[in-house]
Amino acid sequence: MKTIIRRKLKESAIRIFFFTNGILAIIILVGIFFFLLYTAIPAFREINIGEFFTSKVWNPTSPVKEEHGIVSMIMSTCMVTLGALAVAIPLGIGVAAYLSDVAHWKVREIVKPIVEILAGIPSVVIGFLGIVLFGPFIAKLTGQSHGLNAINGSILLAIMALPTIISISEDSLNAVPRAYSEASLALGASRWQTLMRVKIPAALSGIIAAIMLGMGRAIGETMTVLMATGNAPAFPKGFLSSIRTMTATIAIELGEVPYYTTHYYALFAIALVLFIITFIVNLISDLILRKYQEREL
Amino acid sequence: MNTKKLILVGCVAFGLILSSGSLFAQKKMIQVKGSDTMVNLVQILAETYMANNPDKPIAVLGGGSGTGIAALINGTCDIANHSRPMKDKEVTMAKDRGVTPHKFIIAVDGLSVIVNESSPVFKLTVDQIGAIFRGEITNWKEVGGPDKTISLYGRQSNSGTFVFFQEHVLKKQNYSQDMKRMNGNAQIVEGVSVDKEGIGYVGVGYVVDKNGNPRKGIKILKVSKDAGAAVFSPLNKTAVDSGDYPIARPLFQTTAGTPKGVVLDFLMFEMSPEGQKIIEEEGFFPIGSDVLSENKKHLK
Numbered sequence: 001m002k003t004i005i006r007r008k009l010k011e012s013a014i015r016i017f018f019f020t021n022g023i024l025a026i027i028i029l030v031g032i033f034f035f036l037l038y039t040a041i042p043a044f045r046e047i048n049i050g051e052f053f054t055s056k057v058w059n060p061t062s063p064v065k066e067e068h069g070i071v072s073m074i075m076s077t078c079m080v081t082l083g084a085l086a087v088a089i090p091l092g093i094g095v096a097a098y099l100s101d102v103a104h105w106k107v108r109e110i111v112k113p114i115v116e117i118l119a120g121i122p123s124v125v126i127g128f129l130g131i132v133l134f135g136p137f138i139a140k141l142t143g144q145s146h147g148l149n150a151i152n153g154s155i156l157l158a159i160m161a162l163p164t165i166i167s168i169s170e171d172s173l174n175a176v177p178r179a180y181s182e183a184s185l186a187l188g189a190s191r192w193q194t195l196m197r198v199k200i201p202a203a204l205s206g207i208i209a210a211i212m213l214g215m216g217r218a219i220g221e222t223m224t225v226l227m228a229t230g231n232a233p234a235f236p237k238g239f240l241s242s243i244r245t246m247t248a249t250i251a252i253e254l255g256e257v258p259y260y261t262t263h264y265y266a267l268f269a270i271a272l273v274l275f276i277i278t279f280i281v282n283l284i285s286d287l288i289l290r291k292y293q294e295r296e297l
Numbered sequence: 298m299n300t301k302k303l304i305l306v307g308c309v310a311f312g313l314i315l316s317s318g319s320l321f322a323q324k325k326m327i328q329v330k331g332s333d334t335m336v337n338l339v340q341i342l343a344e345t346y347m348a349n350n351p352d353k354p355i356a357v358l359g360g361g362s363g364t365g366i367a368a369l370i371n372g373t374c375d376i377a378n379h380s381r382p383m384k385d386k387e388v389t390m391a392k393d394r395g396v397t398p399h400k401f402i403i404a405v406d407g408l409s410v411i412v413n414e415s416s417p418v419f420k421l422t423v424d425q426i427g428a429i430f431r432g433e434i435t436n437w438k439e440v441g442g443p444d445k446t447i448s449l450y451g452r453q454s455n456s457g458t459f460v461f462f463q464e465h466v467l468k469k470q471n472y473s474q475d476m477k478r479m480n481g482n483a484q485i486v487e488g489v490s491v492d493k494e495g496i497g498y499v500g501v502g503y504v505v506d507k508n509g510n511p512r513k514g515i516k517i518l519k520v521s522k523d524a525g526a527a528v529f530s531p532l533n534k535t536a537v538d539s540g541d542y543p544i545a546r547p548l549f550q551t552t553a554g555t556p557k558g559v560v561l562d563f564l565m566f567e568m569s570p571e572g573q574k575i576i577e578e579e580g581f582f583p584i585g586s587d588v589l590s591e592n593k594k595h596l597k
Contacts, residue, residue: 061454063469145448145494234474242477252453
């Protein structure tokens with residue numbers, strides 16, 4: 001009798017322990033959100049919210065007129081993110097298709113872990129590559145005097161998003177039932193046709209989720225873009241101009257800002273906008289991924 | 298039995314945390330933080346000082362003048378390095394939090410304007426430099442160079458150099474939005490040395506090597522007050538001392554309250570002939586006797 005009670009007690013203690021662990025992640029997320037909200041809202045006591053979202057000029061320390069507009073940096077963030085995706089999507093899906101359909105299994109066993117290791121390279125190292133390797137190369141190729149621009153940032157972010165995209169796309173291509181491709185091949189389709197018209201469409205939700213996850217990483221990346229894009233706060237004129245993203249602005253200015261001033265709160269307002277953007281991107285990718293996992297069952 | 302073991306482990310862990318806490322408390326380091334222009338200089342001063350006083354550790358960090366002053370106000374450093382004077386707002390903020398800033402000038406910097414080595418431009422007036430960084434002059438041909446767009450390299454707003462330059466050269470106007478905001482002096486030198494159309498501004502300590510020669514890839518511009526005036530190089534000690542070089546500036550260290558103990562000792566070392574010699578070796582300029590006596594007043 002005694003042992004049964006003890007066992008039950010132990011059982012419920014363990015259950016509570018795991019429940020607390022599970023709920024902790026949610027508490028932290030909600031906590032961060034409310035902290036951001038709480039610190040961002042005072043910014044709008046002095047900044048016109050319309051100006052915040054429509055002005056292209058961010059100059060909170062100007063001796064002439066302080067301005068807090070985030071359009072230029074949102075645009076910069078979008079440019080490097082989309083640029084990164086333009087490079088990473090074809091390359092990532094190409095590598096994934098190669099690994100799942102073309103490569104010998106021995107090759108796959110070697111290449112896939114290596115690709116995943118790529119995800120572990122510190123962003124500061126990749127940023128450094130941008131300064132010393134890609135920057136001068138891009139400058140020479142495009143005839144610009146320097147290579148600290150949006151293209152450079154895009155390429156570096158593509159490198160950082162690639163492991164996610166390759167790894168998850170390859171998993172979802174592998175999850176396509178064998179019967180699909182066998183049926184396709186039996187009907188006389190070539191391997192290329194099978195891949196393009198049967199396997200990739202069948203694995204599409206997984207591939208899209210992979211892309212969204214890669215995108216989430218690119219939007220939030222700080223150090224790399226801070227180092228490689230030149231950080232000119234002007235509204236970008238094109239992919240060859242120096243840009244400054246939302247993350248770079250926060251990283252640069254938060255260290256120096258006197259606490260509890262409008263400038264300080266405004267930086268948190270940027271962080272809040274960024275948080276909402278990445279939250280939406282992650283939410284969408286999660287929904288798509290769930291759909292794809294359900295179908296698998 | 299198990300519970301007892303758990304409690305024992307808990308006690309040991311707790312004890313360890315406690316003892317490590319007191320361990321850290323014993324080794325109190327003097328924290329010096331701020332100006333990126335000064336970080337290398339003060340680092341070397343601190344190393345020399347620590348070689349003679351191994352029991353008095355000093356940690357020197359960069360981050361920019363604004364960062365250093367913010368840290369002083371927030372009580373997280375003992376000495377703030379800054380290459381611009383503290384703003385009235387900052388002094389009030391410090392006093393509100395019970396910190397009375399005592400400022401000292403430890404060196405003089407000839408702020409240097411640099412271009413790529415291949416540029417044909419070798420001199421500019423202060424007004425021209427201001428117009429270039431305000432974004433009013435955007436082509437090198439307007440100041441005697443080739444028909445190319447000027448590529449601007451500057452610092453971020455946490456930099457004292459950024460603020461000093463804005464006040465004294467840009468005449469309190471905004472920087473061009475196209476200026477690339479670099480993280481530190483070294484990055485600007487690096488950027489300009491590979492950018493044929495680049496121009497940037499840095500502390501004089503960053504443009505010369507150990508032997509006092511200009512670094513590879515860059516050219517230090519000579520600067521004049523206005524179009525008719527004589528031009529001077531920031532490497533010209535007498536011109537910087539006399540104020541003939543138009544963009545020379547003092548480099549400050551500020552303490553929270555009257556300096557005491559190691560902080561006082563370190564400041565005295567910096568102002569001593571030995572300290573001032575190191576400052577000269579690093580490419581900056583020593584302080585004059587009038588500044589020295591002004592400093593001494595703030596020691597009390």
